Amino acid sequence: MKLFRQxxxxxxxxxxxxxxxxxxxxAMARAAGWQLYKRVARRPxxxxxxxxxTLRCHAxxxxxSLALYAAGYPEWEEMSFVRDYLAPGDGFVDVGANVGVYALxxxxxxxxxxxxxxxxxxxxxxxxxRENLELNGLDxxxxxxxxxxxxxxxxxxxxxxxxxxxxxxGGGATEEATSVRLDDVLPEGAWAMGKMDIEGAExxxxxGAERHLAEMNPPVWLVEVNGCLRRYGFTEAQxxxxxxxxxxxxxxxxxxxxxxxxxPTPSSRYQNILAVARGARGRVEARxxxxxx
Numbered sequence: 309m310k311l312f313r314q315x316x317x318x319x320x321x322x323x324x325x326x327x328x329x330x331x332x333x334x335a336m337a338r339a340a341g342w343q344l345y346k347r348v349a350r351r352p353x354x355x356x357x358x359x360x361x362t363l364r365c366h367a368x369x370x371x372x373s374l375a376l377y378a379a380g381y382p383e384w385e386e387m388s389f390v391r392d393y394l395a396p397g398d399g400f401v402d403v404g405a406n407v408g409v410y411a412l413x414x415x416x417x418x419x420x421x422x423x424x425x426x427x428x429x430x431x432x433x434x435x436x437x438r439e440n441l442e443l444n445g446l447d448x449x450x451x452x453x454x455x456x457x458x459x460x461x462x463x464x465x466x467x468x469x470x471x472x473x474x475x476x477x478g479g480g481a482t483e484e485a486t487s488v489r490l491d492d493v494l495p496e497g498a499w500a501m502g503k504m505d506i507e508g509a510e511x512x513x514x515x516g517a518e519r520h521l522a523e524m525n526p527p528v529w530l531v532e533v534n535g536c537l538r539r540y541g542f543t544e545a546q547x548x549x550x551x552x553x554x555x556x557x558x559x560x561x562x563x564x565x566x567x568x569x570x571x572p573t574p575s576s577r578y579q580n581i582l583a584v585a586r587g588a589r590g591r592v593e594a595r596x597x598x599x600x601x
Contacts, residue, residue: 315343318377326563327381339377354443358416361444363409366436371406380413386530386580387413388563392596393528394500397421401494401502401526403456403513406433408440410503415446418500423448425495429455429465429485450495456506457487458515489516499526505580508536511547521554527588535576544574555586566596 318339322328328335345353346367355372357363357380365372374382381387390410394400394417402411405426414424426449428434434453441449455463464482490513499520504510510531514521533544548558559568559582568589571581584592 327378389561398500402426404505407436455487456513458512491519503530505532508539524585527585529583548574
């Protein structure tokens with residue numbers, strides 16, 4: 309029964325996903341093929357994504373499976389923003405890179421003259437992240453095996469969820485990792501965009517990047533919220549207020565209009581939000597209106 313529910317959820321995701329408009333039958337067939345393949349072959353599958361790059365999908369990786377189901381864009385609005393906003397030569401910061409889905413997308417946009425820096429502390433996703441980068445010969449992507457927080461030190465995080473992890477709350481499998489502050493370790497230079505997906509610890513990571521926030525470097529952060537903030541004692545309202553006090557707008561992205569939409573009302577129903585520096589918002593919006601910039 310559990311298997312049927314899981315397969316039903318996959319079918320709904322694939323059928324309704326915006327990335328599959330006009331190709332639903334093909335997307336359903338691809339998803340069904342992956343479900344069969346991973347149970348029979350029991351080995352990873354290399355899938356083409358993002359203009360000729362390759363993502364290695366492992367059977368137990370929800371991140372890579374979702375990318376396969378949605379033509380490389382499982383988080384449609386957010387990943388469309390990355391695609392539409394980043395340009396050759398840009399810098400991209402990926403905090404909580406997991407197996408590298410966002411890192412590959414960003415690398416495809418910034419090109420060989422740009423750079424991507426990834427933070428990923430988990431042993432298994434770190435190994436698979438490096439595997440994906442080596443598979444594509446991406447030598448302009450730097451991998452830092454650290455957790456990002458508001459203080460330097462050591463943390464333990466849960467690994468029971470496979471290739472996702474959050475700070476340990478007791479019981480289950482855990483790993484130990486070195487934690488760092490972005491203000492201490494982020495390489496020098498201009499960064500166009502950052503992304504944070506660290507299972508609710510995003511406010512801690514932002515607190516460790518206050519200098520970069522004040523400098524609007526980068527001027528855009530994609531931040532996961534999705535109800536996990538409460539694990540660390542934060543609420544969406546607190547995050548919205550904290551960003552607002554520092555001169556940052558909370559926005560969502562409309563891919564059809566290539567436009568930012570203000571998101572003034574905090575809610576746990578959002579998967580991710582875009583934090584955009586108020587002083588750089590005009591620049592950000594101008595770039596979105598210039599396809600291929």
